[in-house]
Amino acid sequence: MRIRTTAAVAVACGAAALTCAAVPAGSSGQSALTAVTAKAKQPYALAVTFSKVKVAGGKSAVSVGTDAIVHLSYSFALTATDVDVSAPDFYVGLDLYRGSAAKPANDLYGDQPATCDVTSSESSSDKVVTGMKCTGKVDIYPRSDLHNADAGAKWHGVAWAIAYNGQNQQEPADVSKIGTAELTGQSSPTVRRLSKLTADATPEPVGKGRTLTVTGALTRANWDTHKYAGYTGQKVRLQFRKKGTSAYTTLKTVTTDSHGKLKATYKASADGYWRYSFAGTATTPAVSAAGDFVDVR
Structure with a gap:
């Protein structure tokens, strides 16, 4: 199993429906999907919504061999309210999962978070609403990411966002100051054996x-x-x-x-x-x- 970047652990919060804390950088993908214990604090719900999620250009299936890395492009729109989207520790991305969002049988993710461009910004006396267009890639490493049971199965996409708000990403002092948002159940292509x-x-x-x-x-x-x-x-x-x-x-x-x-x-x-x-x-x-x-x- 390859190692996720710090930003990519946001899917842990997304796929587990806001029931996890920040996961230390260097954790494996499987560890990142493990929920925190009941006594741990919870992240707050980030005021972010997603729309127009598209994976692999809307293809119904993609083919993967035994060695070559396959890069699946994705895009979606994002609207954030009173979120500092320019902060260096604000990350956005999209992961794929098989099974349920809370307990996926497998998940696929990108080596890097998405890149987002601001498309609109509206300010009023009590709030700032920012619209963004985000694009990125899910990177599939067949030798570490896939098993035969994954072929032909139903996959879904989960768009996610996480704002660390200055918290240490490896060992946050207060997880409740970290904001997360997600949109699960998005359409995704199936994965086939080349x-x-x-x-x-x-x-x-x-x-x-x-x-x-x-x-x-x-x-x-x-x-x-x-x-x-x-x-x-x-x-x-x-x-x-x-x-x-x-x-x-x-x-x-x-x-x-x-x-x-x-x-x-x-x-x-x-x-x-x-x-x-x-x-x-x-x-x-x-x-x-x-x-x-x-x-x-």
């Missing part, structure tokens, strides 16, 4: 009317072992695109074996490209192999 598909047609070249054998393999990221493994028992389409055309035609459907491997035969009639195509599942995205060109003589 898939790969190959195709190899032989022999090359081949005589017209002779049989071609097309082999391949369908694999997907395994977040528990951090390797790619065969996706077994899946329906995959064998497709052909004649030279000089742009569209593939499905010739037959093949099922992957216990190792995710594929094998099919078909009579060659014209020069063209052969490939396998997988429609995808709730946990694994669709993927098509690169076409393998075969010269027919």
Whole structure:
């Protein structure tokens, strides 16, 4: 588990519905979600509201492999009343969680808090209302953040804000002087296990009317072992695109074996490209192999 920045612990207060204190910098993500004991003081409710929350441009799903870090952009609007939004210890961000907000089964967060620009400011005799547009990224490290159980599950976003108001962020003297705000249950894309598909047609070249054998393999990221493994028992389409055309035609459907491997035969009639195509599942995205060109003589 990677280490959160001090600002990122705000999700502890958000996801736990204001039932936590500031968490020392250097705490792990899991520790940051642990509520304080009953005798501890509570943060106060910060006068901040959120709206127009969008994650990953509104995508319904994102694909993650075994090693590459995936950065999910997010944005939302924020309105703060009598909050010093320019203070160096005022932080804003968005985290993703699976399960309930109070007791998430897993959570994903950013290496840095959001960056916010003031869009409006209104002052009266008794209050100052500031509008802001905030953007940031949730950084997904598959080797430390994900397990196979996370694939295809329902995720939500929680927008959060925290004002330390001069309190020591590692060991606050008075937690009740720290303000927090949250908006849970926001729409979030599902996370899928990145898939790969190959195709190899032989022999090359081949005589017209002779049989071609097309082999391949369908694999997907395994977040528990951090390797790619065969996706077994899946329906995959064998497709052909004649030279000089742009569209593939499905010739037959093949099922992957216990190792995710594929094998099919078909009579060659014209020069063209052969490939396998997988429609995808709730946990694994669709993927098509690169076409393998075969010269027919």
